[in-house]
Amino acid sequence: TRQWRLASRPVGEPTMENFELVTVDRPEPDDGEVLVKTLYQSVDPYMRGRMRDAESYAEPWDVGEPMQAGVVGEVVESAADAFDEGDVVTGNLLWAEHAVADADELRAVDPDLGPVSTALGVLGMPGVTAYWGLLDVGDPKPGDTVVVSAAAGAVGSVVGQLARLNGARVVGTAGSDEKVAWLTDDLGFDAAINYKETDDLADAMAEACPDGVDVYFDNVGGPITDAVWQLLNERSRVAVCGQIALYNETEVPTGPRKLAKLIETRAKVEGFLVGDYQDRWGEALKRLSRFIREDELQYRENVVEGFENAPDAFLGLFEGENIGKQLVKVAER
Numbered sequence: 001t002r003q004w005r006l007a008s009r010p011v012g013e014p015t016m017e018n019f020e021l022v023t024v025d026r027p028e029p030d031d032g033e034v035l036v037k038t039l040y041q042s043v044d045p046y047m048r049g050r051m052r053d054a055e056s057y058a059e060p061w062d063v064g065e066p067m068q069a070g071v072v073g074e075v076v077e078s079a080a081d082a083f084d085e086g087d088v089v090t091g092n093l094l095w096a097e098h099a100v101a102d103a104d105e106l107r108a109v110d111p112d113l114g115p116v117s118t119a120l121g122v123l124g125m126p127g128v129t130a131y132w133g134l135l136d137v138g139d140p141k142p143g144d145t146v147v148v149s150a151a152a153g154a155v156g157s158v159v160g161q162l163a164r165l166n167g168a169r170v171v172g173t174a175g176s177d178e179k180v181a182w183l184t185d186d187l188g189f190d191a192a193i194n195y196k197e198t199d200d201l202a203d204a205m206a207e208a209c210p211d212g213v214d215v216y217f218d219n220v221g222g223p224i225t226d227a228v229w230q231l232l233n234e235r236s237r238v239a240v241c242g243q244i245a246l247y248n249e250t251e252v253p254t255g256p257r258k259l260a261k262l263i264e265t266r267a268k269v270e271g272f273l274v275g276d277y278q279d280r281w282g283e284a285l286k287r288l289s290r291f292i293r294e295d296e297l298q299y300r301e302n303v304v305e306g307f308e309n310a311p312d313a314f315l316g317l318f319e320g321e322n323i324g325k326q327l328v329k330v331a332e333r
């Protein structure tokens with residue numbers, strides 16, 4: 001069975017050189033463990049932080065060791081009471097075709113409720129991030145203008161639709177015309193900006209938000225965030241979810257600028273981690289799956305086929321190659 005290991009730490013943009021594909025013996029489960037065959041592996045922007053040897057909210061990976069990833073897989077051998085062979089489970093496993101896991105660290109996925117891959121996307125970590133990040137931190141009110149960056153991504157596409165369901169006016173940014181069309185034509189965004197084709201982001205953002213911005217759900221940081229910042233309304237809220245535009249920078253600014261805007265507006269800026277919502281995970285999933293069943297919430301998955309292509313799929317996140325959740329399909333059930 002194969003694993004992807006961290007071969008070296010990237011400086012700036014990661015490359016294939018930073019990854020190493022190795023073949024190892026298939027592991028055996030001990031008491032209380034199961035052997036899981038990976039069906040889908042997730043690749044996520046936060047993994048860039050784990051490649052780095054620096055203080056972060058997620059522990060750095062060790063060079064020469066297999067990397068971790070969210071996985072949906074099938075139990076192929078069980079030494080635990082909680083799971084039988086054939087069960088579909090999800091959890092934080094490895095960039096690997098097979099991995100053993102403690103049964104306590106896995107969650108059952110019901111294949112009858114929908115595609116099992118959604119447990120890594122809209123009905124998994126990114127969905128919960130969107131749900132609580134928007135509703136608890138962003139706290140949109142009907143009639144508010146909500147802006148979300150990386151709006152066609154896994155988190156952003158759910159944020160925008162939830163904001164709309166809450167009666168807000170929704171504006172998104174994304175990096176291609178195809179993404180912009182998906183947001184406005186299919187997902188009900190009121191406006192969307194292709195930031196890669198826009199010379200003056202501040203102008204474009206002002207035009208898209210004639211009444212200013214009440215909630216900004218920030219997935220990217222950098223110039224997009226600068227453009228939104230100018231438009232923050234009194235008592236507005238900024239939910240800082242991610243800063244992907246800065247993840248590959250070798251010299252990240254150590255402090256924010258233009259904080260006077262916060263004095264002027266009494267706006268609130270709050271970072272959050274989805275892990276803080278461990279206790280409210282089920283509540284978010286229940287509402288999200290109901291929205292999907294009732295056709296109120298759409299989602300897309302960008303599936304790269306083949307375990308050997310996992311690093312490519314990861315690197316594609318930084319080029320905006322994905323529409324919706326980026327996944328790697330590793331095996332059939």
Ligand code: NDP
Nearest residue numbers: 045150153154155174175219241242243244245273274320
């Ligand atoms: P996405 O599916 O949104 O994929 C990343 C997207 O980011 C790309 O598709 C690309 O879209 C955009 N992007 C890449 N580079 C840049 C850049 N330089 N400037 C602007 N946009 C860029 O990923 P997720 O939905 O999984 O994650 C979105 C954000 O949320 C990330 O920053 C992630 O770290 C964060 N996050 C935070 C969590 C938390 O607990 N706080 C939990 C989960 C995610 P485009 O074509 O638009 O450029």
